[in-house]
Amino acid sequence: MSVIKELLSELALKIKYYNLSDYPHLKDGMKFNIRGTTYIFIDIFNSEKVTQNILLHEIGHVSFGHRHLDCRSSGWDRRQEREADRYMIEHRADEWLAQFDWEPDVIDYDKFIEHFELEKRHYGLVVEVFDEIIGQPQLHSHCL
Numbered sequence: 001m002s003v004i005k006e007l008l009s010e011l012a013l014k015i016k017y018y019n020l021s022d023y024p025h026l027k028d029g030m031k032f033n034i035r036g037t038t039y040i041f042i043d044i045f046n047s048e049k050v051t052q053n054i055l056l057h058e059i060g061h062v063s064f065g066h067r068h069l070d071c072r073s074s075g076w077d078r079r080q081e082r083e084a085d086r087y088m089i090e091h092r093a094d095e096w097l098a099q100f101d102w103e104p105d106v107i108d109y110d111k112f113i114e115h116f117e118l119e120k121r122h123y124g125l126v127v128e129v130f131d132e133i134i135g136q137p138q139l140h141s142h143c144l
């Protein structure tokens, strides 16, 4: 997915794949800054889509200017997590809508979540993002 590659290079982010059995202390999405380059750690056995989701989430953190290295550390800021998740879902929603010639009337959220291998807990955020993208124009055209 070239959009992700572009975003990574814009933000000076690099991917570092690891094997969990060799590095049990690493977690997906962990970031380390080494001489001005930030490396995002990704489990080598993740599917391509899950890897992309993690990258989009981490790109979201960096582009929002969030400061943290580990999403799952204790005391972690829920608002920042939500913003990064939202960033990721917005990108996935754009991808999803690109397959239609015109905006669909109904979004199959379950199918969307399944297609991109998202977590079920993202359901509420997914609905919110699609509402924002296609809910508003529908409302406007109704007024005409």
Ligand SMILES: [Zn+2]
Pocket (backbone or CB within 6 Å): 057, 061, 070, 071, 080, 081, 084
């Ligand atoms: Zn995070």
